[in-house]
Amino acid sequence: xxxxxxxxxxxxxxxxxxxxxxxxxxxxxxxxxxxxxxxxxxxxxxxxxxxxxxxxxxxxxxxxxxxxxxxxxxxxxxxxxxxxxxxxxxxxxxxxxxxxxxxxxxxxxxxxxxxxxxxxxxxxxxxxxxxxxxxxxxxxxxxxxxxxxxxxxxxxxxxxxxxxxxxxxxxxxxxxxxxxxxxxxxxxxxxxxxxxxxxxxxxxxxxxxxxxxxxxxxxxxxxxxxxxxxxxxxxxxxxxxxx
Amino acid sequence: xxxxxxxxxxxxxxxxxxxxxxxxxxxxxxxxxxxxxxxxxxxxxxxxxxxxxxxxxxxxxxxxxxxxxxxxxxxxxxxxxxxxxxxxxxxxxxxxxxxxxxxxxxxxxxxxxxxxxxxxxxxxxxxxxxxxxxxxxxxxxxxxxxxxxxxxxxxxxxxxxxxxxxxxxxxxxxxxxxxxxxxxxxxxxxxxxxxxxxxxxxxxxxxxxxxxxxxxxxxxxxxxxxxxxxxxxxxxxxxxxxxxxxxxxxxxxxxxxxxxxxxxxxxxxxxxxxxxxxxxxxxxxxxxxxxxxxxxxxxxxxxxxxxxxxxxxxxxxxxxxxxxxxxxxxxxxxxxxxxxxxxxxxxxxxxxxxx
Numbered sequence: 001x002x003x004x005x006x007x008x009x010x011x012x013x014x015x016x017x018x019x020x021x022x023x024x025x026x027x028x029x030x031x032x033x034x035x036x037x038x039x040x041x042x043x044x045x046x047x048x049x050x051x052x053x054x055x056x057x058x059x060x061x062x063x064x065x066x067x068x069x070x071x072x073x074x075x076x077x078x079x080x081x082x083x084x085x086x087x088x089x090x091x092x093x094x095x096x097x098x099x100x101x102x103x104x105x106x107x108x109x110x111x112x113x114x115x116x117x118x119x120x121x122x123x124x125x126x127x128x129x130x131x132x133x134x135x136x137x138x139x140x141x142x143x144x145x146x147x148x149x150x151x152x153x154x155x156x157x158x159x160x161x162x163x164x165x166x167x168x169x170x171x172x173x174x175x176x177x178x179x180x181x182x183x184x185x186x187x188x189x190x191x192x193x194x195x196x197x198x199x200x201x202x203x204x205x206x207x208x209x210x211x212x213x214x215x216x217x218x219x220x221x222x223x224x225x226x227x228x229x230x231x232x233x234x235x236x237x238x239x240x241x242x243x
Numbered sequence: 244x245x246x247x248x249x250x251x252x253x254x255x256x257x258x259x260x261x262x263x264x265x266x267x268x269x270x271x272x273x274x275x276x277x278x279x280x281x282x283x284x285x286x287x288x289x290x291x292x293x294x295x296x297x298x299x300x301x302x303x304x305x306x307x308x309x310x311x312x313x314x315x316x317x318x319x320x321x322x323x324x325x326x327x328x329x330x331x332x333x334x335x336x337x338x339x340x341x342x343x344x345x346x347x348x349x350x351x352x353x354x355x356x357x358x359x360x361x362x363x364x365x366x367x368x369x370x371x372x373x374x375x376x377x378x379x380x381x382x383x384x385x386x387x388x389x390x391x392x393x394x395x396x397x398x399x400x401x402x403x404x405x406x407x408x409x410x411x412x413x414x415x416x417x418x419x420x421x422x423x424x425x426x427x428x429x430x431x432x433x434x435x436x437x438x439x440x441x442x443x444x445x446x447x448x449x450x451x452x453x454x455x456x457x458x459x460x461x462x463x464x465x466x467x468x469x470x471x472x473x474x475x476x477x478x479x480x481x482x483x484x485x486x487x488x489x490x491x492x493x494x495x496x497x498x499x500x501x502x503x504x505x506x507x508x509x510x511x512x513x514x515x516x517x518x519x520x521x522x523x524x525x526x527x528x529x530x531x532x533x534x535x536x537x538x539x540x541x542x543x544x545x546x547x548x549x550x551x552x553x554x555x556x557x558x559x560x561x562x563x564x565x566x567x568x569x570x571x572x573x574x575x576x577x578x579x580x581x582x583x584x585x586x587x588x589x590x591x592x593x594x595x596x597x598x
Contacts (some may be wrong), residue, residue: 054467080469094460096525097453105457105468109450150468191578 005160006065007032008053013062015045015052022048024213025062029160030206033187035180037200037221039235040210046193047089049210050162053191054086055079067157081237083157087164089193096135099127099146100180102135106150115156120149123179141172150177152188159183159190165199177202197235201225209234250441252448256528261593265528268535276426280314283542286497289429291538292436293493298487298518298530299443305516306525307447308479308541309459313512314374317381318355318484320507322491324385324392326503331393331400340403348485355484357475370567382507397502406431406496432493439486444527446482455479456525497591514541521581521589532589540577543571545570 006029015023023045030036051057053064055076064072071079080086085106094102103120104111119127123140124145130138135146144164151159165173173196180203183190194200200207204221217224217234224230248255256262259431271278275288304310325347329339331553354377362373363554385392392398404410410424420426457465458472465472495501514537545567552565565573585592 056467075471076463077469077471078464080467086467088464088467092461092464094457096460096463097456101453101456104450105453131311184272 004219006032007067008191009065010049010053011063012047013052015057015177016060017047017048017057022213023052026210026213027215028208030189030191032189032239034186034205034207035192035203036208037189038193038206038208038210039200041236044210045213046210047162050086050160050191050193053160054084083155085151085156085159087151087159087161089162089166092147093135093143093150095134097135098132099130099135100132102146102149103153106153108154116153116155120153123182124149124175141168141175144168144172144176148176152183157189159188161190161196162193164192165194167197173199176211197231247569252445254444254448255525257594261528261590265531268531276420276429277418282425285425285429287538287542288433289497291534292432293490293497294518294534294538295488295531296436296439296493298515298522298534299440299527300483300490301515301531302519302524302527303443303447303479303486303517304483307452307459308455308476308531310476310480311371312374312480313371314358314378315483315487315515316507316509317378317511318351318487319491319511320381320385321351321354322488323495323501323506325350325488326492326495327398327400328391330402331398335401335403337403340496344489346493348488351484351488352481356477359480360473380514382503385503385507388436393502395503397500397505399500402496402499428497430495435489435493439489440527440531443486447527451475451478459525507587521578522526522589523585523590523592526588526590526594529588529590540574544574548573
């Protein structure tokens with residue numbers, strides 16, 4: 001996978017959390033306008049990679065460039081202000097605020113862009129019905145929809161999403177797949193961590209597979225989806241078992 | 244109802260019972276001099292107004308931002324000492340009142356900003372300890388700087404003539420209330436308190452207030468959205484401190500005296516905390532009810548117990564149990580019951596199921 005058109009580039013990233021050495025030299029390129037899947041077994045270092053990109057955990061070595069600019073030393077709010085939206089694994093909603101207030105947090109002082117708001121609510125119509133409800137009262141799927149909506153309510157240059165389908169019902173997962181496919185049509189650059197291979201195969205353009213804090217494979221998602229042997233080798237699974 | 248929404252910044256109390264309770268408090272305070280004539284009831288009503296502002300300003304820190312500070316009485320004291328020093332050392336004029344208030348508010352905001360920038364990055368428990376240390380230092384300072392603050396005796400001073408009992412608007416009482424400087428003082432405090440409360444309501448319902456609530460829920464998520472949480476928390480602290488200082492200035496004008504025990508004591512800090520917790524954190528309407536409950540209990544629980552004790556004369560044990568000297572015991576029981584039955588505070592309970 002050539003990284004010539006990379007919007008985000010990680011080179012030799014090491015991250016320590018306390019005395020634990022989690023990332024052991026991660027090299028990753030996220031290409032513009034593409035949806036890059038970050039796959040790997042539990043504990044491979046996927047979430048740590050995303051949190052390191054966002055500055056929530058500081059890297060101990062290596063370089064992180066966003067659009068050619070080093071961001072490894074920036075504070076999290078400064079990284080977010082570059083146009084990077086992050087949806088954490090825990091959904092990242094503010095439970096005591098309403099759906100409307102959660103979305104307003106991600107807009108500028110001018111409030112909602114009506115056209116953008118309509119586009120987001122068209123992706124997730126359930127949120128319209130819960131507009132004035134506390135986010136904490138939403139179902140798991142609705143919370144995830146809200147978290148993703150908040151990330152895209154303003155134009156973002158890069159959307160980073162951590163395991164959005166975890167623990168959700170199949171019908172909701174399909175909704176999220178449809179949403180990501182529509183986001184891809186708008187040429188949004190997305191880095192998506194996912195355990196569900198069906199989701200990964202449905203939406204991914206590029207793929208990077210992690211193991212033990214390193215990237216062990218990069219390439220086209222379609223190639224990995226077509227190669228069961230490689231899947232077993234890299235992920236310890238076969239596509240057939242995750243249809 | 245749009246003007247009401249505008250006045251309340253779109254944050255209606257929610258629920259009929261709560262709305263009626265708050266309306267009763269508003270009307271009770273607005274007409275207190277005529278409904279409850281006398282110096283003592285007027286003083287109690289004025290204290291309720293002041294403590295509403297003080298407790299609400301603490302709620303901006305604790306309830307909306309999630310910062311547990313023990314330095315709030317220090318800011319209250321700064322406002323009170325600002326007015327007290329200006330009126331005792333300069334002259335008893337309105338310009339001295341304004342100068343003292345401005346100095347107290349500015350100092351409170353500045354100290355809050357310094358505390359915030361130096362210590363809001365540390366863990367919550369350490370921040371609380373730092374504020375406790377700073378507040379203790381301020382109390383010692385106020386006691387030791389006798390020439391300026393009057394030491395433990397405090398400062399007694401004259402206020403502008405309009406606010407003195409000697410000033411008369413009319414020779415005859417109206418509806419049982421004497422139209423004198425005390426009445427003017429009360430309505431000055433009432434109007435200022437109402438304005439400051441509505442201003443705080445506006446702030447917590449603004450985009451700024453929304454960010455504070457987001458920070459309270461999850462600081463890291465708020466940072467990942469691009470918000471500099473330390474800056475927001477520091478600003479919230481400065482605003483809260485300025486409001487507390489204004490409440491202190493009003494207290495000084497009411498008492499025409501200020502000393503460490505009146506505005507800087509740790510007992511007062513506990514009272515503020517109880518007002519916010521009993522009323523309901525993170526609601527602003529909570530401190531209103533909390534202030535009413537606590538101030539009324541402090542002033543009227545003892546007389547009420549004396550009446551009960553007298554009524555039970557001849558019964559075994561009970562008269563002793565309701566002896567007025569045991570009022571703190573019953574105040575404690577009252578708090579335990581309120582916390583048990585209203586863990587989210589009175590307003591939290593009354594608003595249950597609203598969202």
